[in-house]
Amino acid sequence: MSDLPSTAIELPSDPGAEIPRNLPILILTGQVAFPMSVLPFRINGKNDTKLIDDAIMGSRYVGLLTRRNGESDSKSIDNAYEIGSAGRILQMQRVADGSMNVVIQILRRFRVAGVEQREPYTVVHAELLKDSTGDEKKLVPLATAVRMQMSRLISLSPDIPDAASQVLDNIDDPGFLADLVAGNLNIAVEEKQKILEITDRKKRLERLTFLLAKEVEMMELSDKIRNDVRSSIDKSQREYFLRQQLKAIQDELGEADRAKPEVEEYREKIEALGLKEEVKKEALRELNRLSQMNEASAEYHVISSYLDWIVELPWNTSTEDNLDTQRAEAILNEDHYGLDKVKRRIVEYLAVRKLKKDAAGPILCFVGPPGVGKTSLGQSIARALGRKFVRMSLGGMRDEAEIRGHRKTYVGALPGRIIQNIRKAQSNNPVFMLDEIDKLGSDFRGDPSSALLEVLDPAQNDTFSDLYLNVPYDLSKVMFIATANMLDTIPWALRDRMEIIEIPGYTLEEKLHIARKYLVPRQLDAHGLDKKRLKFSAAALRLIINGYTREAGVRNLEREIANVCRGCARTFAEGRRKPITIDSSDVPKYLGNQKVYREVAERTRIPGVATGLAWTATGGDILFIEATRMPGKGGLVLTGQLGDVMKESAQAVMSYVRANAKDLGIDPEEFGKFDIHIHVPAGAVPKDGPSAGVTILTAVTSLLTGKTVKTGLAMTGEITLRGLVLPVGGIKEKVLAASRAGIKEVVLPVRCKNDLVDVPESAKKKLTIHFVSRMSEVLAIALGLGDAVRDGSASSSKKRKATRRAQSRTKTSP
Numbered sequence: 001m002s003d004l005p006s007t008a009i010e011l012p013s014d015p016g017a018e019i020p021r022n023l024p025i026l027i028l029t030g031q032v033a034f035p036m037s038v039l040p041f042r043i044n045g046k047n048d049t050k051l052i053d054d055a056i057m058g059s060r061y062v063g064l065l066t067r068r069n070g071e072s073d074s075k076s077i078d079n080a081y082e083i084g085s086a087g088r089i090l091q092m093q094r095v096a097d098g099s100m101n102v103v104i105q106i107l108r109r110f111r112v113a114g115v116e117q118r119e120p121y122t123v124v125h126a127e128l129l130k131d132s133t134g135d136e137k138k139l140v141p142l143a144t145a146v147r148m149q150m151s152r153l154i155s156l157s158p159d160i161p162d163a164a165s166q167v168l169d170n171i172d173d174p175g176f177l178a179d180l181v182a183g184n185l186n187i188a189v190e191e192k193q194k195i196l197e198i199t200d201r202k203k204r205l206e207r208l209t210f211l212l213a214k215e216v217e218m219m220e221l222s223d224k225i226r227n228d229v230r231s232s233i234d235k236s237q238r239e240y241f242l243r244q245q246l247k248a249i250q251d252e253l254g255e256a257d258r259a260k261p262e263v264e265e266y267r268e269k270i271e272a273l274g275l276k277e278e279v280k281k282e283a284l285r286e287l288n289r290l291s292q293m294n295e296a297s298a299e300y301h302v303i304s305s306y307l308d309w310i311v312e313l314p315w316n317t318s319t320e321d322n323l324d325t326q327r328a329e330a331i332l333n334e335d336h337y338g339l340d341k342v343k344r345r346i347v348e349y350l351a352v353r354k355l356k357k358d359a360a361g362p363i364l365c366f367v368g369p370p371g372v373g374k375t376s377l378g379q380s381i382a383r384a385l386g387r388k389f390v391r392m393s394l395g396g397m398r399d400e401a402e403i404r405g406h407r408k409t410y411v412g413a414l415p416g417r418i419i420q421n422i423r424k425a426q427s428n429n430p431v432f433m434l435d436e437i438d439k440l441g442s443d444f445r446g447d448p449s450s451a452l453l454e455v456l457d458p459a460q461n462d463t464f465s466d467l468y469l470n471v472p473y474d475l476s477k478v479m480f481i482a483t484a485n486m487l488d489t490i491p492w493a494l495r496d497r498m499e500i501i502e503i504p505g506y507t508l509e510e511k512l513h514i515a516r517k518y519l520v521p522r523q524l525d526a527h528g529l530d531k532k533r534l535k536f537s538a539a540a541l542r543l544i545i546n547g548y549t550r551e552a553g554v555r556n557l558e559r560e561i562a563n564v565c566r567g568c569a570r571t572f573a574e575g576r577r578k579p580i581t582i583d584s585s586d587v588p589k590y591l592g593n594q595k596v597y598r599e600v601a602e603r604t605r606i607p608g609v610a611t612g613l614a615w616t617a618t619g620g621d622i623l624f625i626e627a628t629r630m631p632g633k634g635g636l637v638l639t640g641q642l643g644d645v646m647k648e649s650a651q652a653v654m655s656y657v658r659a660n661a662k663d664l665g666i667d668p669e670e671f672g673k674f675d676i677h678i679h680v681p682a683g684a685v686p687k688d689g690p691s692a693g694v695t696i697l698t699a700v701t702s703l704l705t706g707k708t709v710k711t712g713l714a715m716t717g718e719i720t721l722r723g724l725v726l727p728v729g730g731i732k733e734k735v736l737a738a739s740r741a742g743i744k745e746v747v748l749p750v751r752c753k754n755d756l757v758d759v760p761e762s763a764k765k766k767l768t769i770h771f772v773s774r775m776s777e778v779l780a781i782a783l784g785l786g787d788a789v790r791d792g793s794a795s796s797s798k799k800r801k802a803t804r805r806a807q808s809r810t811k812t813s814p
Contacts, residue, residue, distance in 0.1 A: 019086050019108060023063035024051045025122040027075035032192040033064040033085040033106045034183035036176050043100040051121040052092060052100055060089045063110060063126060066193055077122045082112045083197045086126060109196065131175045132200045139174040142205035149212035150181055156219040175201040178208050187211055239294065262304070263291045269311040279471045283310050306408050309415060309469065313422065318429045318477065319387050323354045328384035335380035336373055337514050341758075342366065342501055346381055361429065361479035363456050365437065365495075367487055368503030369619035369733070371553020374483040375435055377503075381481065382431035390421040395436035400446025403455065405468035415468040418455060418475070429477035437494075438484035449491050456480055456497045505552025505619040505736045507763045508545060515541050519558045527565040532579060534568050536561070539584040547587075547594040552619025552736065564590045605711075608703035610782070612695030613716040613738055613746070614687070615730030620737030622714055623687070625680055625695045627703040632675030640680030643688025650678050653697045655721055656775070657704065664785060666704045676700065691728035693719035694747065697775060698782045707783045712744035715778065723775040731755035739763040745770065747778055 026041070026048060033039055043052055055062050065084035067075065091103040109129040117123035147168050171177045182195045182204075191211065198204040270283045286303050293300040322328070325347050332343045345364070352359050366374040375391070382389035405416035414420070421432065440449045454460045455475060463472035482498055484490060506514065520536055544564075549556040567590040568580050588594070608627040613620060636654055638647050654676070661668040678696060680687055694717040702709050716734055718726040727749045735756065738746050748756075750771040756764065772778050779785040 018059075019061055019110075019126070019128060020059050021126055021128075022116055022123055023061060023086055023110070023126045024055055025063045025065055025077060025080075025084075025124055026051065027077070027080050027122075028064055028066050029075075030189055032066050032183070032189060032196055033087065033104075034179040034192075034196060035085055035106050035108055036179055037106050037183055038090065039087075039104055039106060041102045041104060043102055047121045049098070049100055052089070052102060055089055056092055062087060062089065062104065063124060064104070064106070065112070066189060069188075069190055077112070077115060077118070077124065081193055081197075083129070083193075084110060084112075085196070086110050086128070109199065129199050136174075139201060139205065142202065142209065143174040143177055145209050146177060146181060146205060146212065149209065149216055152216050153212065153219060156216070156223050174205060178204045181212070182208055185211065185215065187215070263287060266290070266307050266311065270307075273311065274316050276472075279310075279315070282471050283307065286310075302408060306468075309419075309423070313419070313473070314426050314428045315473075317427055319427045321350070321353055321429075322384075322386035323350050325350050325354075331384040332380055335383070336377055337517065338506065338510055338760075339373070339377065339503060342377060342503065345499075345501060346384065350385070360458050360476050363458065363480045363482075363498050365482040365484060365490075365498035365500050366503050367484050367500055369505055369552035369616075370485060371551055371555030372503050372505060373553070374503060375433065378431055378433040378481045378483075381479070385431065385479070387479070388425040388427045388430040389433070390425045390430050391433040391435055392417055392421055393435045394448070395439040396441060397448050398441040398443045398445060400448050400451045401467070403448050403451035405466045407467050408470070413468055415466045416451075418464070419466045419469065419473065422473075422475075422478075428474065429479070431479045431481060434480060434482040436484070437482040438486055438489045449494050452494055453497065456482075456494065458497075502732070502758070504732050504758065504760075505740075506554060507736060507739055507760050508542070509762050510760065511545050511554055511557060512538065512541055514554055515545070515557060515561065519554060519561050523558065523562045523565045526562070527569045529565060529569060529572070533572065534565065534579065535581045536564075537581060537583045540582045540587050543584045543587050543594075544591070547596055548591055550596045550621075550740070552733065560591055605708060607706050607708050608699055610695045610699035610702060610709045611714040611743070612692050613714050613734035614689075614691070615733050620730065620733030620735070622737055622741045622743065623680060623682070623692075623695075625678065625692065625699045627676060627678050627696075627699040629674040629676050629703060631673065634672045635675040637675060637677040638679075639677070640683050641686045642680060643686065645690050646680075646688050646692055649690050649693040649719065650696050652719060652721055653693065653700055656697065656719065656723060657700055659721075660723075664701060664705060664779075670704075676703070689728075690718035690726075691716045691730075693717060694725060694775065694778050698778060701779055701785070702783060705783065705785065707785070709782050710745070712742075713747065713782055714738050714741075714743045714745075715747035715782070717747070717749045717772070717778075719775055725749045725772050725774060725778065727751040732758050735759050735767065735769075736763055739766050744768060745781075747772055747781055749773070 026043075043049055051062070063084055063086050065077070065080040065082075067080050085106045086108050087104040087106040089102060090105050093101045095101060110126040111129055112124045113127040114125040115122065116125055150168055168177065168181075171180065178195070178201065182192060185192075185208075195204060195207055198207060266287050267284075270280065270287065273280075275283065286306060290300065290303045290307065293303070328350055329343060329347055332339075332346065336343075345362070349359075349362055366377065368374055378391070379389050401416065403416045403418060405419065406413035418432075422428065422430070425432075434452075437452075440452075442448065454464055458476065461478075462474045462476040464475045465472055487495060487500065515536070516538075520541075521531070524530055524534060544560050545557060548560050551557070564582060564587070568582075571580065582590075610625050612623050612625055614623050615621075636650065638650055642650075657664065657666070658668065658671055661671070678700070680692075694715050697719055698709060698715065701707075716728055716731075718728055720726065731748065731752045732755060735746060735748075736759065744766075745768040747770045750773045753771055756769070770777075770781050772781070776785075
């Protein structure tokens with residue numbers, strides 16, 4: 001609330017007698033001008049300063065309107081209220097920056113009756129408003145109530161001088177009293193505008209009485225809170241002086257060394273931990289602070305919680321590694337089938353630990369599609385090493401404090417989840433799994449991936465600093481294992497600190513072996529069954545794998561096996577005693593109709609359809625590329641949610657086909673008579689990348705030549721305008737996807753040959769793999785057009801060279 005003026009304004013006999021009907025308008029922001037007040041304003045802007053200059057040279061009268069709250073920042077008359085106040089400029093002073101300081105005496109209310117001018121400033125036709133005359137006897141009690149409420153408000157507010165009450169007592173006019181109080185009341189602009197628009201003095205005073213009652217109530221509550229706080233501070237000071245006196249008395253009696261039992265307990269634990277000097281010094285410093293505090297103090301519990309964390313952390317407690325490499329390998333083989341690269345890396349680490357006892361723990365990152373066993377592999381590694389296992393999910397984490405913790409000065413502060421899980425493990429060398437590291441996020445609370453840089457850096461994590469502990473903690477003995485579905489979303493600095501181990505999807509034989517050895521026994525046990533009561537034939541498992549799942553891992557496979565087990569459990573629960581053997585003919589009874597069909601042969605029986613290989617975050621997959629033509633003018637239509645790179649590949653295909661049309665047996669004149677439409681099904685799934693180039697070219701060439709693509713053939717590779725086939729990524733996942741889909745032959749770029757090293761032999765034996773370097777070789781395999789294209793390309797090249805030589809001779813001849 002602002003201070004009231006020290007003296008009342010002398011009322012002119014008729015404040016509106018000289019006010020012109022056309023007024024230039026100043027738009028106010030966050031302020032309402034009430035009649036019979038004198039207000040200072042700072043005028044900025046070219047148009048407003050010109051308005052003041054013109055008013056000074058003229059009648060000196062201006063109109064003041066308030067901008068509506070929530071409207072745009074524009075000071076247009078359209079964004080202002082219709083009722084405002086007219087006033088006369090008493091004083092104007094120019095400032096060096098071009099602005100003006102103006103003092104205006106506010107005289108009368110007015111309503112905007114029309115707009116006379118908009119540029120360079122607004123001029124309106126003003127309809128002056130008068131306060132309604134009513135029964136003065138009814139106004140006196142309301143005015144008295146306003147004075148009493150305002151006097152109470154002045155007494156409660158430390159910002160208003162007591163002399164302001166005398167100003168109110170000297171005002172006799174009820175309307176002027178209401179305007180003066182409303183103008184100085186700390187209420188919303190909208191509420192002030194409502195009071196300004198009330199010309200009935202009785203209603204204006206009644207509204208003001210209601211608002212003043214609310215203000216008085218709020219000020220009384222604020223005053224009560226201030227008094228309570230002051231009493232609390234006085235009580236704390238009193239307790240402090242009493243404790244000091246008690247300490248002096250204990251000194252005189254020789255009882256000063258009699259410490260609290262909790263303090264001594266903390267001290268013994270700190271001494272027994274064998275902490276580093278820096279950590280011990282900080283712990284003892286906090287302990288000394290605790291010993292001098294009252295147990296009722298809030299700070300006492302903060303320090304007590306901090307010391308609890310210090311004494312409960314495993315600073316020097318480690319589990320002893322079992323360095324028997326043969327035992328570790330046996331455990332890993334027992335829990336997981338395949339995954340030879342990961343198992344070899346763990347056994348190598350144990351071998352190094354045998355030779356060097358203080359070797360730092362490795363920092364690994366398992367990358368692979370969902371369901372291949374990345375998380376469970378971490379548990380097996382912990383069991384093989386004889387270590388504790390803790391898991392921390394990073395998926396969706398956006399707060400850096402989840403890693404580093406909060407400073408203990410905050411209410412409810414805790415260490416980060418790294419330190420929390422270390423305490424949970426009660427060992428300073430657990431196997432620590434950071435699950436879904438590729439799904440970290442970031443926002444205004446920080447970037448957790450940046451905080452992990454220190455955790456996963458072997459050169460720094462021996463002095464990891466949690467904000468809550470505020471002392472270094474050694475994480476170098478921890479074996480960190482991160483898991484991810486893809487590497488693209490992991491920041492490069494974080495990726496550089498980890499040893500990446502890719503885990504591919506499983507082949508049919510591997511899934512069959514995993515189902516027999518791991519999944520079926522686990523689900524039998526989960527459903528209260530055993531292998532004597534329920535058996536799965538190999539044919540049934542093959543049907544479930546091929547007909548009900550299409551995945552790189554085995555998660556859905558286990559889910560379908562569980563569905564069969566539930567159905568059989570119900571049968572046994574209803575009274576069946578005879579064992580059940582699930583054969584392929586029994587599977588639809590429990591799982592319904594087959595969900596996955598191999599449609600490669602059916603889809604490629606007509607020209608214009610080719611099968612490609614794609615990489616996704618869930619492993620490899622096959623995709624069909626379809627091409628058709630319709631009457632047109634040589635246009636190209638692309639559909640199927642294709643990204644920019646894939647669209648450019650399609651444009652490169654059309655350029656290559658048109659440039660080599662004759663060699664491909666296509667009439668060049670035909671291109672201007674039709675449009676080509678290329679579509680990649682599964683239109684709801686976004687697709688991008690250059691690896692579909694050879695597939696698009698094969699589909700388009702098949703369409704235009706009328707030749708169907710070889711059945712059971714899939715391909716991948718990037719193309720160039722010169723007909724070269726360039727290498728692409730994800731070869732391992734793509735080849736496994738081809739094997740799962742029943743593909744017989746695969747076309748790969750020749751420079752991807754080395755990428756087949758990690759592909760299981762069982763998958764490679766099923767496939768005939770063609771390595772190519774030019775598109776002519778692809779078309780020879782897929783469509784039988786290779787010789788014509790190769791020869792045609794060579795002859796066309798010779799023709800172009802001959803033409804250039806002829807042109808050169810023509811230009812240089814005299």
